[in-house]
Amino acid sequence: MRVLVACEFSGIVREAFARRGHDAVSCDLLDTEMPGRHHRGDVRGILHDGWDLMVAHPPCTHLAVSGARWFARKRLERAEALDFVQELMDAPIPRIAIENPVSIISSNIRKPDQIIQPWQFGHGETKATCLWLKGLPKLKPTDVVHGREPRVHHAPPSPDRWKARSRTFAGIAEAMAEQWGRPAPVLGTVLACTFGTSRLDGSARQS
């Protein structure tokens, strides 16, 4: 499948799909941290390039519910951030997952289809992560663990702290690639399941 991982500098989701044989490309305004297929630039310029699946991680700076008290001063940034999310949701791609923390997307566009936690995917940490899905099933937990530390809670302040906080958890990336990287059922498969293969290849008539 042709997979676009939008707003990803880490390469973590891209490589999870690439390891499974997909034609996966990440896109970010920043360079990629991991060698691999990466488009540096505005993702809006490549949304129409014939992708089968997109996983998008739009910036949450102006969308987080925790920043609500600043909203009066940040109305324009908030409107632009919501427009960006809407454009990603409306992209002409059959399967789309948009990932964001608990945010004003829920009240301004629509509620998420699912809220996941890293501790459901092998990481002993908490970070409520919302998923807005189109053409994709909900992600099934793969490895529920006991730890419940808030993410990078103890990391000292630094200019790159936001990167540590925003990199996708490897366990979640693996689950996305494993569960969403399966091909969509095609008509032939549906017919074969319904009628049996002999009716499809004509062997029933020849015998």
Ligand SMILES: C[S@@+](CC[C@H](N)C(=O)[O-])C[C@H]1O[C@@H](n2cnc3c(N)ncnc32)[C@H](O)[C@@H]1O
């Ligand atoms: C919250 S971070 C997501 C990080 C991601 N989870 C990862 O593991 O790399 C949001 C990213 O969106 C990127 N970004 C913002 N606007 C963009 C645009 N128009 N096109 C592509 N990337 C964009 C930012 O540079 C930032 O790296």
